[in-house]
Amino acid sequence: MHGRLSIGELQNIENPSDAKAVDLKMISHASLEDLKVYSCPNMNIPMSRQYDFLVTLTINDSCDSLTTFAIDFFPTLRSLYLRNCCNLQVILQVYAHTQLQDLTISDCPHFESLPERIHILLPCLEFISIRDCPKVDSFSDGYLSSNIKRMYLTNSSKLIASLKGSFGDNSSLEALFIGNLDVQSFPDEGFLPISLTSLRIYDFQNLEKLDYKGLCHLSSLKELFLVKCPSLQCLPDEGLPKSISYLTISGN
Structure with a gap:
């Protein structure tokens, strides 16, 4: 039986190692499909192991140590929401991920890079939202997944300007x-x-x-x-x- 977990307001944990121990115990549970983390700046989700069961992940105003998010460690992830991640810079993807459908990145002032070859590595992406991330200047190679049906872009003028010609004749947007x-x-x-x-x-x-x-x-x-x-x-x-x-x- 699969479950959900919300973790909130752990900012008062004084010892970061204590927070890490708590986090690993919580998110390593094999039945966990839906994880929401909010107002936990000291929390850390290590990018050194796979989270094989997570389907939905929300990180909001949390994980201040997170600079790089590697989608490869979340092979079953369908929805990813990253909001107010103050030090997030890059989302990485090396291998094709055939599960991710929804991607939202919002209010991340230092975020500047989406996965390269996004149209190949994230072929099932249907919804993408980039809001208030002014440092993002383009989709890495100028192409989008042909399956994207909905797109939200705000306060990302460089990214919007780069989109001309990106949709192609066969766009599903x-x-x-x-x-x-x-x-x-x-x-x-x-x-x-x-x-x-x-x-x-x-x-x-x-x-x-x-x-x-x-x-x-x-x-x-x-x-x-x-x-x-x-x-x-x-x-x-x-x-x-x-x-x-x-x-x-x-x-x-």
Whole structure:
């Protein structure tokens, strides 16, 4: 019988070796599938052994010693959420991982590198979210997994700029959320994949216009959300894709 474990608020442990002993005992249990660690800056998850049963792992405001996260040590992991990991820099992957479907990295100020050849090493990835990680400047080789269906990107302007041409003609991306981008016009021509059905643009403080050339080819787009874009003056004179059935403009 498989179980879940939440570990929280261990910041008062004075001896880091004590914390390590407690951690290893907790997370080595063979039946543990879901582990959540929050507000535990002294906790350490050693990247020197395999965790064969974990399916979901959340690390939030914890594990301050973590600079590199190696997915290879978690062969059954399907969902990985890394939030407020203040010293995280790199996610590594050497071998193909056919289980990981959801990847979220949020509020990690020093994080700068995703796995190389992500489209080959993480072929089953369907959802990726990079939020408030301003040092990430690109997907390592310019390609994304063709199975990604949903993507959230906020306050990652370099990463967003690098995406042009990354989706390819066979993209499966259906939903794209982009937030906090400093541009006057969006999207550039050829930036968005034709497969999109939902587009959310959030907190573009200087956005003045939507570029018709960047939207007109989106024949599958059904939902368009424009939220907190106070400088937006008008919609394209040429109109929006005829496929759109739901338009929201709010927070202006």
